[in-house]
Amino acid sequence: MNEMLIVLRSTLLDILPIVVIIFGFQYLVIRRPLQRLKQVLAGFVLVLLGLTLFLVGLETALFPMGSLMAEQLTSRQFLPAVVTEAQRHWLDYYWVYLFAFAIGASTTIAEPALIAVSLKAGEISGGTIDPLMLRIAVALGMAFGITLGALRIVLGLPLHWLVMGAYLLVILQTLRSPRSIIPLAYDSGGVTTSTITVPIIAALGLGLADAIPGRDPVLDGFGMIALACLFPIITVMGYAQLAEWWERRQPR
Amino acid sequence: MVLLRQTRDSLRDLAPVVLVVAFFQLVVIRQPLPEGLELLDLLGGLVMVVAGLTLFILGLRLGLFPAGEHLAREFARKGSVAWLLLFAFALGFGTTVAEPALIAVAGKAASVVADAGLIATSEPSQASFAFQLRMVVALSVGSAVTLGVLRILEGWPLHLMIIAGYALVMGLTLLAPAEIVGIAYDSGGVTTSTITVPLVTALGIGLATSIQGRNPMLDGFGLIAFASVMPIIFVLLFGILRGGLA
Numbered sequence: 001m002n003e004m005l006i007v008l009r010s011t012l013l014d015i016l017p018i019v020v021i022i023f024g025f026q027y028l029v030i031r032r033p034l035q036r037l038k039q040v041l042a043g044f045v046l047v048l049l050g051l052t053l054f055l056v057g058l059e060t061a062l063f064p065m066g067s068l069m070a071e072q073l074t075s076r077q078f079l080p081a082v083v084t085e086a087q088r089h090w091l092d093y094y095w096v097y098l099f100a101f102a103i104g105a106s107t108t109i110a111e112p113a114l115i116a117v118s119l120k121a122g123e124i125s126g127g128t129i130d131p132l133m134l135r136i137a138v139a140l141g142m143a144f145g146i147t148l149g150a151l152r153i154v155l156g157l158p159l160h161w162l163v164m165g166a167y168l169l170v171i172l173q174t175l176r177s178p179r180s181i182i183p184l185a186y187d188s189g190g191v192t193t194s195t196i197t198v199p200i201i202a203a204l205g206l207g208l209a210d211a212i213p214g215r216d217p218v219l220d221g222f223g224m225i226a227l228a229c230l231f232p233i234i235t236v237m238g239y240a241q242l243a244e245w246w247e248r249r250q251p252r
Numbered sequence: 253m254v255l256l257r258q259t260r261d262s263l264r265d266l267a268p269v270v271l272v273v274a275f276f277q278l279v280v281i282r283q284p285l286p287e288g289l290e291l292l293d294l295l296g297g298l299v300m301v302v303a304g305l306t307l308f309i310l311g312l313r314l315g316l317f318p319a320g321e322h323l324a325r326e327f328a329r330k331g332s333v334a335w336l337l338l339f340a341f342a343l344g345f346g347t348t349v350a351e352p353a354l355i356a357v358a359g360k361a362a363s364v365v366a367d368a369g370l371i372a373t374s375e376p377s378q379a380s381f382a383f384q385l386r387m388v389v390a391l392s393v394g395s396a397v398t399l400g401v402l403r404i405l406e407g408w409p410l411h412l413m414i415i416a417g418y419a420l421v422m423g424l425t426l427l428a429p430a431e432i433v434g435i436a437y438d439s440g441g442v443t444t445s446t447i448t449v450p451l452v453t454a455l456g457i458g459l460a461t462s463i464q465g466r467n468p469m470l471d472g473f474g475l476i477a478f479a480s481v482m483p484i485i486f487v488l489l490f491g492i493l494r495g496g497l498a
Contacts, residue, residue, distance in 0.1 A: 010352055014447055017346035022319055025339050030326045036318065043315015046307045051446060054304025061297025064289055065273055072281050095280055102276070106268035110301075112308050115265065116450035117476075119309075120317075120457055124468040160425050160433060167418045174411045180469045183410050186477035187453070190444045196269075198353070198441070226437035229480060 003059070008052045015048055054112070058196060066103065067203035073099050074204075074211040090154045093208075097147050100204060104146035104228065107196040108139035114191045121184055129184075133239065138188045141235030142228050146201055149224030153208045153215055159223040166230040173237040181240035189233045201228065254310065262305040270298065308446075316447070317454045324458025333405065340401040343452070344479065345394030353442040354389055358382040361435040368431040370494070385435075385490065392486035393443050396478035397452065403474065404459045407466060410474040417481040424488035432491030439483045444476055452476060 026034050034040060073096050108114060118131035118138075152162060174182055205224045209215040285291065327336045348354060362378040362385070365371055371381050403413065425433055452475045460472035 013350055014347075014352070014445065017350060018343070018447060018451060021339070021342050021346050022323060025335070025342075026323060026326075029332075029335050029339075030323070030330060032326065034319065035322055040315045040319050043311045043313070043318070046311030046314060047316060047447065048311075050304045050307030050309070050311055052304065053300045054308060057297045057300030057302075057304055059297070061294045061301065062269065062273075065277075065294060068286065068289070069273070069276055069281060072283065073276075095276075099272075099276055099280075102272040103269075106272045109268050110265045110305065112305060113444070113446045113449035115305075115309060116312055116317075117453050119312075120450075120453050121473075124457060124461075124472065159437070163437065164422055164425075167422065171415055171418070174415065180467075183470060183473035183477070186410065186414055187473045187475070190440070190476040190480035191449050223434065223437070225441040226434075229441050 004052065004056050007055050007059075008048075011048055011052045011055065014051075015044065019044060051112075058199075062107075062196065063199050063203075066200035067207075069099065070200070070204040070207045074207040076211065090151070093150070093154050096150055096154075096204075096208065100150040100201075101143040101147045103200055103204075104197065105139040105143035107200060108142040108192055108232075109135055111192060111196055114138055114188070117184075117187060117191050125180075134184075134188070134236065137235045137239035138192060138232040141188075141232035142192050142197065144235070145228040145231035146204075146224055148231070149201075149227045150204065150208060152223060152227075153205060154212060156215065159226065162223075163226055163230065166227065166234065170230065170233050170237075173234060173241070176241065177237040178240050178244050181237060185233050185236035185240070188236045189229045192228060192232055197228070198225065201225065255306070258306045258310055259302065262302045262309070265305065266298070266302055312450050316450050320451045320454030321458035321461075324455050325462045328459060328462035336401060336405075337398050340397040340455075341394040343394075343448075343455070344397035345390045347445065347448045347451075348393040348443050349386065349390035351443065351445055353445070354386055354439070355382075357435070357438060357442050358385045358389075361385055364435065365431055368429075370429060370431060381494075384494075385439075385487070388486050388490045389439050389443060389483045392483040393479050395486075396482035397475055399482070400456065400475040400478040401459065403478075404456060404466065404471050405463065407471065410470075410477070414474075414477055414481060417478075417485065421481065421484050421488065424485065424492065428488045428491045432488065436484045436487035436491065439487050440480045443483050444479055448479075449476060452479070 023034075026032075074093075114135055115131075118129075118134045121129050121134055122131035148162065151157075152159065177185070201224045323339070327339065359382050362371075362382040365381060366373045366378050371377050399413075402408075403410065428436065453473070456475045457468050457472035460466040460468040460470075466472075
């Protein structure tokens, strides 16, 4: 119960600046009453309660479970036995890659900020964008980015080359994609890393960097977030390109 | 009725996570839960997650979305660009400066940079570095939302601006101290919180809908994109300047 109050307080501190700014500008600058004030206030209270419950639930169920599993999958007992002193092959970590992919995709599907953006996108595109398909595209990109991040830690590849490669891919795809998807695709990179995914990826990155000799948990642990932000842009544009191609192929 | 449908959606949204965790736990890891993790607690936590997600999405539709769009419409009607830009800056800065994720990252960053010998390891010097970093990130998000709103007003093409931003990031990466690069890339991800994203999206779409000649699909999105690239640029610049001073 005590924990619930702490989370409630920090969520309240998160919402408070927004409430002050919105109502401040509404009543001091625009100087017109907000339409349906009661409904909007009720909405803010629901957001506050909902987010608090969500975070407390994550902390009691998903985060301990996710970090425990990340720890177990990277532990020395779990990995296939090797002769002493022998180097482990990077393929020995296949369960880690699978876990990274699966947990990245599945947590992104449940990400509240992404649900919000996909609702809006579905609404204003007049039905041409299916919110669930958009979320699946983002989830696949996220999963791919996290898996690549795990592979990077195992192989010890430099982060900035991967990031620059991904940027290059984004730029090339931007030139070929339907114009109306581009802003949404760019936005989808930023929405994926808010509540659920980050703590679990962080645990995975940390566990992996800890288990592999020669990796620094602080320096190698964070690259996953950077990659996880970029690949959804690529898959969302890819989804639009595929949809366009499919449309063109259909006989009329 | 709405509540029921939303609960069903939340259950559907969380089913994949539960399946993934159950599969890895039962098929791959096959170990009993350690002390202190009770199955009952886990189930109770899941119920809270489902209920929380449901209430949050309902609250978005009732409160956050309409409030953001209403403000955007009023600003467009009033036609005061200066106030609108000030609002955009306040929204970006205000929601970022107190963000718990950012405070945590800034503290961690200070200790990394101190270990690397770029700043003194003493408590006050680390605290002041963490504070400066937080201010830099909050300023960057404030200016990102301001620039994004200006773009909507002027109808500038988003992709050219973002690609220019990427080019800047690449160039600065080569110049910045290695310890800052990771922190900078990370700071782009922590700034967009669960409450900020829906509000900023509603603001952008509301503006693009109310201004003549703007298309909500083409012009309404993009604010989040700015808010994720701008912090990287600002933090890299901050690293270069601070690195030069040390």
